[in-house]
Amino acid sequence: METAPILAWTLVSECPIPPDVQQLLVQGEQPVAAYRTFRDSAIFTNMRLIVRDAQGISGKKVEIYSLPYSAINMWSSENAGTIDWNSELEMWTRAGHIKVKLNKGIDVRRLDNLIAHMVLHSR
Secondary structure: OOOOOOEEEEEOEEEOOOHHHHHHOOOOOOEEEEEEOOOOEEEEEOOEEEEEEEEOOOOOEEEEEEEEHHHEEEEEEEOOOOOOOOEEEEEEEOOEEEEEEEOOOOOHHHHHHHHHHHHHHOO
16 A cells, blocks of 8 residues: 655756755754755764745745654665656655655656665664
8 A cells, every 4th residue: 555755856957055044954964955946955973964934925834844864764765767857866764755856857766876875884
């Protein structure tokens, strides 16, 4: 039985690490890569994935999602095809199923390798 993802995000393009992400990091945590989402950003660190989701008309209300790599039980990646331009990354975690769509131009294999490295070294 297929279950709907509890969370779904779309990464639009790679971007510089947002300067204000430093206030979210714990000692020893370093940002590795950042991606623009439709309203905000997703930051991959050496310990977790942080997704900032601006809400409301002004975007001043921000919800932060934090997914430690140690919570990922399984993941899959799918590169873009001839007809389907987008790639996908799916993660099954203790909290549920997360689907991340990647716009054309984002290297899904780079993210797959990053997650593999972090998940396999966090155990």
